[in-house]
Structure formats: structure tokens, C-alpha cells
Amino acid sequence: MTGSPDLSFLxxxxxxxxxxxxxxxxxxxxxxxxxxxxxxxxxxxxxxxxPEAFRAAGRRHRAAADRAAAEGRSVSAGEAYWRAARWFHFAGLLPHPDRAAAGATATEADEAMRAALAHLEPTAERIEGESFAGWLRRPAGPGPAPLVIVVPGMDSGKEEFHAVAEALLARGTAVLALDGPGQGVLAGAAAPEPDYHRVVGRAIDAVTGREGVDTGRIGVTGLSLGGYYAAVTAAREPRIRAAAVVSGPYRLDWDALVPFVTATLTQRCGSADAARAFARRVDLTALAPEITVPLLVVEGGEDRIPGVTNAEALAHRAPRGELLHVPHGNHLLGNALADWLPATADWLTTELTRPTETRTA
Incomplete structure (x- = not known):
């Protein structure tokens, strides 16, 4: 089978x-x-x-950023580059048939984020390795700081969850926002990786020894399909001390998934057969009891995607799982940020700064 799904639904x-x-x-x-x-x-x-409508918006913001930079208005330039990065990212959400344009737009998002950080946060470091690329950002104040790795989902990337990163940084936690296989700027370079803990492990290796980061205190948070990746990482990567899953799947049922999801997975996995095989791997039934670190599961009551079993079951099956349920929250809870993001950032920070000897078994 080919990597070209039926896109007639578009x-x-x-x-x-x-x-x-x-x-x-x-x-x-x-x-x-x-x-x-x-x-x-x-x-x-x-x-x-x-795609073209959102790309055009991104280019307008990038042009404004370029003008501000040329005039020496560094803060305005950085803010406009941030806006451009977000618009470029959202241009790539659809499983559009023009994959070359989608890849170019992901590169534009990546470059805009690089420019934004150069103006607003020049201490940020680009971290790259086998099948991952991201930005390491440190909080203000003395270090070393605990680290939270932010993992995006199926059609997402490191440019999207800026609010999550900012909430963690404000609480004294360093952040590594990643693109992994099949995500963001790497969407066309590698197929999605069910064993995402291997990706996170390589990223941890890459940041170990860097100034201002305490790699003895590492957490992970993942959103949407990234929530599944975060759960796998919490179970399989021994350096993880706490995990938060936001709108993550407990399991996928390929035959019940909507065309938007199956088409996206088919494109990113390379074929329908590979996408089906990937979907079969997304199942936490056996793995949940093996997640022995503190685990917070954040669920929206209005998050109902056909073919996706929400991760509420994970909170009950993981030995140290907790559930934060927001009844009116939708997928990713973008309509309810105040109801989960501060509490989740507080929870992660508390777990990572808790003295080791006071952790419960």
C-alpha cells in the first residue's frame, strides 16, 4: 500500500x-x-x-518581525517571530496532499521559533540528535533547575505548546520542547515511534552535563498522542521522576478513527499498513501497572474522538496515578487553560523538587 491516503473528505x-x-x-x-x-x-x-491561509498569516507576522529587527526593536521582533511560528505550525495541521509544502512550512515554523528565542531568550539552546530536535530553555534564577520534557502529539510540534513551557519556566523548571519522529520539523524525516522512550532517552543524554540543568530531576509531559508517548516514557525510561498526560489516548481502535486521524497517520507512517500497525501499538492496558512514578492524567469531559479511548483508565491502573478531570474541557483543553495548566505545572514542579527521601513507595 502507498503513503497516499484517501483525502476526498477534505x-x-x-x-x-x-x-x-x-x-x-x-x-x-x-x-x-x-x-x-x-x-x-x-x-x-x-x-x-x-494551509495557504495560515501560511500567509505566518508570513505577515514574519515580515513585521523582520522590520522590527531591522529597526533595532528586539522585543517586538521576538514577539512577532513567536506569532509567526505559531501560525506556520497551524498551517501544517491538515493531512494535505502537498507534503513538500507542509515540510517547508514546518521549517518556517522552526526558523521563526529560532529567531524568536534569539531575540527574547538568547540563552536557549538548540538540542538535536538522532530523530529529535528541540529547544532547551532555563528559568530565571540560580540553578541547577529540574527539567520537564514537553512532548507533542500526532500533528503537533514544539511550536504549539508555548503556554505549557511558560508555565513551567515561571515555576523554576527548565524545559526541553521536542520534535520527535513524525512531528514538527521532523514530520517528513522519520515515521512516528511507538517506543518514544528511546527518543526521550537520547534527548536526556544530549542535555546531561549542560549548565543549569539537574538531570537527576526530570519529568515529562505529553499532549494528545504525546500523552501516550509520555506514559511509555514514564514506564520505560528510568531517569523520569514524574509524568503528566494531557488528553492522551489509552488505546486506539483504527476502524473507528475518523478520516482526519487515519489520513494523518497514514501520511506520517508511510503507508496504511504501517499506520494500522502503529495504532495497534497505542495501547496502555498492559503498560499502565508498570508506571511506578507519580503520574497526573488530565482529561476534558468534552474530549470525545471516535476510536480513541481517553486515558482516564490510566489514572486508575497506574500505581501512583491521579486524575484531574475538567468537565467542560475539550481535546487539549484549550478552552479551559486556567482549569488545568497552573495546577499541572504546580504538580510537576512539586514532584520534581520533592526531596527523594520523602517520596512514597
């Missing part, structure tokens, strides 16, 4: 409106201006126009 006349509304909380939760989001999406006549 031409359904009702899809643009549904796509816009489904992604509105995710986009605004990630930091896109809600009014600009409305302006950009209101002109869409077809879902096929989504």
Missing part, C-alpha cells in the same frame, strides 16, 4: 466550518489571536485552502 462542503470550530480552542489555547483566527478562517471556501 472536499466535503461542510468540512471548513467544522474544522474551524473544532480547532478554535486549540488555536487560541496555543496563543493565536482569536480575532485574527476568525479573520483568517472566515475566508476559507474549502479545507484545502487552510
Amino acid at each position: 472536499d466535503h462542503p461542510d468540512l471548513p466550518a467544522a474544522l474551524v470550530e473544532e480547532n478554535r480552542p486549540r488555536a487560541t489555547g496555543a496563543g493565536l489571536d482569536p480575532h485574527e483566527y476568525t479573520r483568517v478562517t472566515s475566508a476559507l471556501r474549502s479545507a484545502q485552502e487552510w
